[in-house]
Amino acid sequence: MTKQPEDWLDDVPGDDIEDEDDEIIWVSKSEIKRDAEELKRLGAELVDLGKNALDKIPLDVDLRDAIELAQRIKMEGRRRQLQLIGKMLRQRDVEPIRQALDKLKNRHNQQVVLFHKLEHLRDRLIVEGDDAVAEVLTLWPDADRQQLRSLIRNAKKEKEGNKPPKSARQIFQYLRELAENEG
Template sequence: MARKNQKAPWEEEEEIIWVSKTEMKEDMEVLQKLGEELVGLKPSVLAKFPLPDQLAEAIKDAQRFKNEAKRRQLQFIGKLMRQVEPELIQAALDKHRNKHAQASAELHKLESLRDELIEQGDVAIEKVLELYPSVDRQRLRQLVRQANKEKKLNKPPKAYREIFQTLKELHDKV
């Protein structure tokens, strides 16, 4: 005999996810911190973010406020953040933060390429020619020789710096 409160085998059970009050508060604090980071950005950078009008206006106001008014405005921003998808905003913020890191990494690559040019000479020049076909081979070779000469005679590294500037200009053109 079947029990009255038993579900039929073909009916799916709904899974209920219980969220504690503490978890909800932690989530709200995370959103508020995200809002604080947005308030700290320049208006020109904020214009690139996918923000609803009301949130953008609240952030603009928070940038003007001080002390207690700013604290209350940040709480309001946190409340508005609950209504939007924070993943999109977080992704845009991560992308903004990463630009500096990418630029630094590119400069480090150019520095290592410069060092490779000075150490290896013609072999490295061929590598640079593959990367940047528009480079003046003769000028680059001349700079490498000057840099090696400066290094031997303990002179200021003028050619060393000029090689880097040349590589940077070539990289910016590409």
């Protein structure tokens, strides 16, 4: 007895997909490439980080070794290593890595914003004098009024004499110390 064409179709291995509940998710080749490229960029960001920053990101040993190797390699070898890191990232859950990286970037951005505020406050101290000193004392009650006034006086003299702004830098450093001791 020979099998009819319909019968031999039933014997095809792996043709057990008869459940209508199973959804087949079709992903375009372009989307796969975009995802791979995005993970390669994430890998490049990880390679650009320093050792201390890498310690704060949850990485397994293989990925960490690949990143450290990429940091030592130059030019074409680095490009190939970045591709390998991208491939390794595709095989892992990258969400914790992304969150840790975003947290590092956010901390850096907050620090930049703080520095801009402190620079603005320093400039106001030099221009306005005692009014701005009173504001600093309300922000940081443990600030030394006499030291601030002395630094402001020296900064004004340096500015008038076209000298390097040594005292202005000292005011900024003092304000930064006050801000760091507060938080």
